[in-house]
Amino acid sequence: MAKLAFLGLGVMGGPMAAHLARAGHEVTVYNRTTAKAEAWVAANGGAFGATPREAADGAEMVMACVGNDDDLRSVCLGEDGAFAAMPAGKLFVDHTTVSAQVTRELHDLAAKQGVGFVDAPVSGGQAGAENGVLSIMCGGAEADFDRAAPVMDAYARVAKRMGESGAGQIAKMMNQICIAGLLQGLAEALHFGEKAGMDGRAVVEVISQGAAGSWQMQNRHGSMLDGAFNHGFAVDWMRKDLGICLATAEEFGAPLPMTALVDQFYKDVQNMGGGRWDTSALIERLRKLGSA
Numbered sequence: 324m325a326k327l328a329f330l331g332l333g334v335m336g337g338p339m340a341a342h343l344a345r346a347g348h349e350v351t352v353y354n355r356t357t358a359k360a361e362a363w364v365a366a367n368g369g370a371f372g373a374t375p376r377e378a379a380d381g382a383e384m385v386m387a388c389v390g391n392d393d394d395l396r397s398v399c400l401g402e403d404g405a406f407a408a409m410p411a412g413k414l415f416v417d418h419t420t421v422s423a424q425v426t427r428e429l430h431d432l433a434a435k436q437g438v439g440f441v442d443a444p445v446s447g448g449q450a451g452a453e454n455g456v457l458s459i460m461c462g463g464a465e466a467d468f469d470r471a472a473p474v475m476d477a478y479a480r481v482a483k484r485m486g487e488s489g490a491g492q493i494a495k496m497m498n499q500i501c502i503a504g505l506l507q508g509l510a511e512a513l514h515f516g517e518k519a520g521m522d523g524r525a526v527v528e529v530i531s532q533g534a535a536g537s538w539q540m541q542n543r544h545g546s547m548l549d550g551a552f553n554h555g556f557a558v559d560w561m562r563k564d565l566g567i568c569l570a571t572a573e574e575f576g577a578p579l580p581m582t583a584l585v586d587q588f589y590k591d592v593q594n595m596g597g598g599r600w601d602t603s604a605l606i607e608r609l610r611k612l613g614s615a
Contacts (some may be wrong), residue, residue: 324348324476328382330375330398330405331419331448332359335445336388338452339366339372339478343386346477355396379405388418389447391563392425399429401566416471418459420444422501422567423489430463430488437586442488443475444495448556456480460498462490467553474524488589496568503585504537504567510606511546518613523548543603555601562589 329340344350350369354360360371368376375398379385385405389395395417398481399406403532409415414435417426417440423474423598430440440465451457459475459482460469468484475482485494512535513523527544530536546552565586572579588608597604 325383328378328383328385328585330387331389332363335451335452337363337386342455342478344369351378353444356521374403375405376403376408379408384414386416391420395421395425409438413494414467414470416438416441418443418444418445418524420495420564423492426489428494441467441471444491446498460485460491460494462488464487482536496571499564500582502570504581506602507585509540510609514606514609546601546603547606558589558592558602559598559606561602569611
């Protein structure tokens with residue numbers, strides 16, 4: 324069992340940290356909103372720090388799951404950042420979906436003080452975090468990954484090293500590109516079926532067992548058909564992720580025409596007031612267009 328710190332207690336980080344506590348690790352948490360950290364400790368035990376540095380002090384490994392590049396920098400750097408409390412030999416594991424650029428930047432800064440850094444973005448959504456069955460894509464030195472993997476087992480279905488620093492984030496971008504296309508295709512198929520008078524659930528029961536089947540079809544066709552989107556992975560977060568994908572694709576010279584199009588469709592959903600809706604809300608855009 325290890326002495327750990329976990330920074331960020333949102334819909335993903337909170338359950339992930341709780342799995343670590345249930346696995347027997349000694350966990351100190353930090354959250355920008357102190358009340359949330361206090362509530363987490365009341366429910367799970369452990370302790371909380373008033374700053375990332377305070378939470379990281381004495382920890383063998385520091386995990387983070389925050390919002391974006393700037394949030395990650397803020398919990399790592401500065402006199403109150405976690406790095407300030409991490410001497411040589413410690414390990415930082417970042418579960419945030421961020422750019423490969425900031426990952427490599429922080430990896431290099433950590434390396435200068437002898438601290439390992441693993442980028443380890445996750446897939447599986449809130450349900451995956453709550454049930455401890457996340458897919459984790461990792462980048463960094465093999466020895467650092469080998470240290471982190473047994474700890475991440477507390478909330479992972481699978482954790483695999485993809486390559487050197489930044490490789491985990493590139494793999495997560497590939498994941499989000501796939502999801503964008505799958506959800507748009509599913510939304511179009513179900514909306515098409517609605518217009519044709521078909522029973523969407525009956526159709527999905529059949530086609531999900533064939534070549535069209537996917538996790539998104541199994542788990543999101545119901546919310547699409549019901550128009551129930553107050554759950555899951557928010558459109559705002561998906562646009563953040565797709566923005567990272569598109570910027571990185573520009574850097575690599577890799578065209579992403581479908582991703583760019585779906586990103587604009589999500590912008591339409593935001594303009595409909597659906598920024599906090601689940602990503603399956605793409606169908607609402609089609610319904611709006613169909614009724615115009």
